[in-house]
Amino acid sequence: DGGITQSPKYLFRKEGQNVTLSCEQNLNHDAMYWYRQDPGQGLRLIYYSQIVNDFQKGDIAEGYSVSREKKESFPLTVTSAQKNPTAFYLCASSIDRGGETQYFGPGTRLLVL
Amino acid sequence: GEDVEQSLFLSVREGDSSVINCTYTDSSSTYLYWYKQEPGAGLQLLTYIFSNMDMKQDQRLTVLLNKKDKHLSLRIADTQTGDSAIYFCAESKNTGRRALTFGSGTRLQVQP
Numbered sequence: 001d002g003g004i005t006q007s008p009k010y011l012f013r014k015e016g017q018n019v020t021l022s023c024e025q026n027l028n029h030d031a032m033y034w035y036r037q038d039p040g041q042g043l044r045l046i047y048y049s050q051i052v053n054d055f056q057k058g059d060i061a062e063g064y065s066v067s068r069e070k071k072e073s074f075p076l077t078v079t080s081a082q083k084n085p086t087a088f089y090l091c092a093s094s095i096d097r098g099g100e101t102q103y104f105g106p107g108t109r110l111l112v113l
Numbered sequence: 114g115e116d117v118e119q120s121l122f123l124s125v126r127e128g129d130s131s132v133i134n135c136t137y138t139d140s141s142s143t144y145l146y147w148y149k150q151e152p153g154a155g156l157q158l159l160t161y162i163f164s165n166m167d168m169k170q171d172q173r174l175t176v177l178l179n180k181k182d183k184h185l186s187l188r189i190a191d192t193q194t195g196d197s198a199i200y201f202c203a204e205s206k207n208t209g210r211r212a213l214t215f216g217s218g219t220r221l222q223v224q225p
């Protein structure tokens with residue numbers, strides 16, 4: 001079964017803690033993306049990567065970091081610098097750097113304790 | 114203003130047609146997309162249209178694109194209760210940054 005997986009489904013963060021959200025795809029897609037979704041709003045781009053070992057900031061990158069060491073994996077770290085991390089985080093991938101037709105994972109909901 | 118705008122809410126009766134509207138601002142957009150999101154889930158790609166087309170039909174879904182007015186619509190024929198969800202319009206801009214720009218979503222409620 002090809003697709004995009006995200007884990008965990010729910011994640012709880014304590015004050016001052018860094019947490020990492022996992023995103024894996026077995027679609028052999030070059031490009032991967034992280035979006036943040038707040039209630040009643042659309043998706044906002046955090047980071048994207050068009051190729052292994054390269055990534056770019058999106059519109060709301062402050063307080064987040066990423067890595068792209070493998071084609072199939074694009075983990076997102078929510079650092080303690082992100083003061084309002086409670087949101088639904090969605091990972092996506094697309095077949096090439098053109099970015100068209102992105103496919104999404106099931107999402108991770110991050111809550112602050 | 115917002116790059117992509119959608120109305121917030123639409124309510125229809127089961128069996129009727131639903132029309133969800135979207136306006137965008139970037140005339141250089143190459144592709145325009147419709148995604149569906151059910152509660153607590155990721156986004157499911159429904160359909161997309163290339164910017165040189167004005168209509169695309171896929172079973173119960175019809176997409177209309179008016180490039181002059183930068184207006185996109187999604188028509189769902191014979192709407193079912195399972196179609197209740199949030200629908201997002203998104204554009205792929207013809208820039209170096211190949212990510213999608215999303216509207217804020219339209220919540221479709223289907224009444225039995």
